[in-house]
Amino acid sequence: MIDKTRRAFADMVDCIEDGQTILVSGFGESGVPNRLIHALVARRPRDLVVVSNNAGSTAAGLGALLAAGCVRKMVCSYPRSRGSVAFEELYKAGRIELELVPQGTLVERLRAGGAGIGAFYTPTAAGTLLAEGKEQREFDGRPHVLEMPIRGDVALVRAHKADRWGNLVYRAAMRNFATVMVAAAKTTLAEVDEIVPLGGIDSDAVHTPSVFVDRVVC
């Protein structure tokens, strides 16, 4: 029998170790797995590399993980949301590393990581500061930048519904990065609003097939 559900959030994140790369879904406050992140904060991990679109936009969630000093490096597209206070303080003090990635490049690098792609060229950022140090090459007369995949040790995502196999359904704008992050990490942990019986999700309506998900909690 396959049962990926867990009763406690602490049982979800016990696989996370110091120094790992953690992919965290969400855009602003939508689709951020805050309860999983808070369970992670309680373990006080060190030297994490966190990949997420923003760097926390309130004191909760990623803001709490950053404030607790658990993060060595942030890989994101926009760390300047209203309320990204913890990140801004760490950055100003020189206590955190930032890898700034254009958002479309970020999602494509994650996709490449999850799909077994070695690298790819994109015109995004060609000729800008964010292409410095990267190979550039012309295709169809346009300059492109070589970008490398991103792979994580663990992905933390939020969805609306799951079943015990780990099929996921999202609602509204919470889907954002989750669909690529689930594939780009060795282990994927999903926090959901509701766990339904197997068969309770129409197969045609599944957004993330169970294969990509390891643990589910409600």
Place this chain on the structure above:
Amino acid sequence: MEAEDVSRLIARRAAQDVQDGMVVNLGIGIPTLVADLVPADREIIYHSENGLIGFGPAPEKGREDPDLINASKDPVTLLAGAAVCDSLTAFSMMRGGHIDLALMGAYQVSADGSLANWTLGREGVPPGVGGAMDLAVGSRNLWALMNHSDKNGAPRIVRELTLPITTQRRVTRIYTEKAVIDVTPSGLVARERFCPVEELVASTGAPLDVSGV
């Protein structure tokens, strides 16, 4: 005039040029205001980088859904006909040339239409790029909406950028509170002006053809 009124004036003028049936992405800042100012008889599909295709105005107070926000992270609604997708699909639309028009805020635009709108390069302040470079590189048309001068009164339209460039693509049109300006192969050409011509020329930091206004 209050800064807010100036922003609205710029947005209102740009909104007149958004055509029925277009797929449009509105950047953070002044462009966000455009949605409410497009003439009501035009049907526009607004694209948001976080996966909302066909979003509508802000909900009534108390009816906000934390999982239904636009790129500025403000609550929105979904119109009949709207679709929701993931960021990968939303950015495929942007990078793959499926967006008709991108309206972007700008710090500077140069004489050849080069755009600077992602960082002021200040020490100790983290830069943020978001989807600006993807949108600029892939949308079919790129317009800049900005105040004619910066907070210190210096021109934002400049001979050459002094701030980091966003893309090798070029802006084709600039909307400010003083003028509508086209970027043409022969330089910047004013199409409309909303201030005395001397003021327009004096506050523009690049050669500007005002012969038609």
